[in-house]
Amino acid sequence: MTGRRIRAAIVGSGNIAELTHVPALRAQGDRVDLVAAVDIDAERVKAFCERAKIPNAYTSPGEMLEAEHPDLVHVCTPPATHVDLVVRALEAGAWVLVEKPPTLSLAEYDRIEAAERDGGPYASVVFQHRFGSAGKHAAELIGSGELGRPLVALCNTVWYRPQEYFDVPWRGKWATEGGGPTMGHGIHQMDLLLAMLGDWSEVTAFADRLDRVTETEDVSMAVARFENAAMASIVNSVLSPREESYLRVDLTDATVEVSHLYGYENTDWTFTPAPHVADQARIERWRTPNGEERSSHQPQVRALLDAMERGERPPLSGAQGRQALELITGIYQSAFTRQPVRRSEITPDSPFYQTLHGDTPGWAPGTSPRDKESRA
Numbered sequence: 001m002t003g004r005r006i007r008a009a010i011v012g013s014g015n016i017a018e019l020t021h022v023p024a025l026r027a028q029g030d031r032v033d034l035v036a037a038v039d040i041d042a043e044r045v046k047a048f049c050e051r052a053k054i055p056n057a058y059t060s061p062g063e064m065l066e067a068e069h070p071d072l073v074h075v076c077t078p079p080a081t082h083v084d085l086v087v088r089a090l091e092a093g094a095w096v097l098v099e100k101p102p103t104l105s106l107a108e109y110d111r112i113e114a115a116e117r118d119g120g121p122y123a124s125v126v127f128q129h130r131f132g133s134a135g136k137h138a139a140e141l142i143g144s145g146e147l148g149r150p151l152v153a154l155c156n157t158v159w160y161r162p163q164e165y166f167d168v169p170w171r172g173k174w175a176t177e178g179g180g181p182t183m184g185h186g187i188h189q190m191d192l193l194l195a196m197l198g199d200w201s202e203v204t205a206f207a208d209r210l211d212r213v214t215e216t217e218d219v220s221m222a223v224a225r226f227e228n229a230a231m232a233s234i235v236n237s238v239l240s241p242r243e244e245s246y247l248r249v250d251l252t253d254a255t256v257e258v259s260h261l262y263g264y265e266n267t268d269w270t271f272t273p274a275p276h277v278a279d280q281a282r283i284e285r286w287r288t289p290n291g292e293e294r295s296s297h298q299p300q301v302r303a304l305l306d307a308m309e310r311g312e313r314p315p316l317s318g319a320q321g322r323q324a325l326e327l328i329t330g331i332y333q334s335a336f337t338r339q340p341v342r343r344s345e346i347t348p349d350s351p352f353y354q355t356l357h358g359d360t361p362g363w364a365p366g367t368s369p370r371d372k373e374s375r376a
Helices: 015-026 042-052 061-068 079-091 106-115 133-144 187-197 280-286 297-310 318-337
Strands: 006-011 032-038 056-058 072-075 095-098 123-125 150-160 200-208 219-226 231-237 239-251 254-260 269-273
Touching: 006 015, 006 061, 015 032, 015 042, 015 072, 015 297, 032 042, 032 061, 042 056, 056 061, 061 079, 072 079, 072 297, 079 095, 079 106, 079 123, 095 297, 106 318, 123 318, 133 187, 133 239, 133 254, 133 269, 150 187, 187 231, 187 239, 187 318, 200 318, 219 318, 269 280
Parallel strands: 006 032, 006 072, 032 056, 072 095, 095 123, 150 231
Antiparallel strands: 150 239, 200 219, 219 231, 239 254, 254 269
């Protein structure tokens, strides 16, 4: 695709498309032509296109793909619709950027991987926290061994959503959201944890409905061991009045921390040297990321376009895009079976590979909610 403008289309015309994806594409300048948008609501997509100055509005993804032949499709629809839309776009020859969570299960994600072709098209998942300059810097420092050996980590997504949030018919449902805060809220912070520590090997978890009336959980807590032997505590909550997204990694030579809510800047990160580290020039290098870029969709879109132009697999596609969903699957499986789960155990013959509730009584749709005594 080198030497010509990339034709892009957006499927879904909600707030995430208008407030995030359109600006991220426009920020790429003359690299991209935003040629079309799709939504099942004709009036809504027409109004969206008028506001965003997109020339062509469609109510059918198939019609749009056939008429416009886009090079890139942004999928910004509810999670339950992702897999079919992504596969259809890939089969039409378009690369894809899909919002989180990418799919409702690993089985669905593997359908996407099967539709990719060597050299493209590929599907990439929106995990924008990997692309802020400070986050990239921290991951590179840890990966290179510059901060020593990783030992202990904390990964907290503690947010607040009132009952009214879950009273919207499609929220808090396995069939439409895939899960609760573990899936829909904590996924970004867990992906950043994985960027810093690599693959996990074993997880033990709890999940419950402590306060909200919802089909899924409203809180989960997990302890994960990573392949590098580091251990992490992971908390996902929608019950927390003081909201925070917090990630901390303690290594032999330093502690790395970031505290933010929905996105970070360089100033949200701290690097604390261990007492035995006295080299001030080294410490200053830790605290000086290359550039000043907030975590956002814009740098991820830029990286995706770069990969398209080179005909290479983009970041957060394939195995890398699967990482967070795999950890989430392990958390649910451990919480609902009340057993530790090894990463190697999550195979296609596991019920949790097909659906995150794993057909567990009291959690699967249509089964009776468990009482407080059974959750104790």
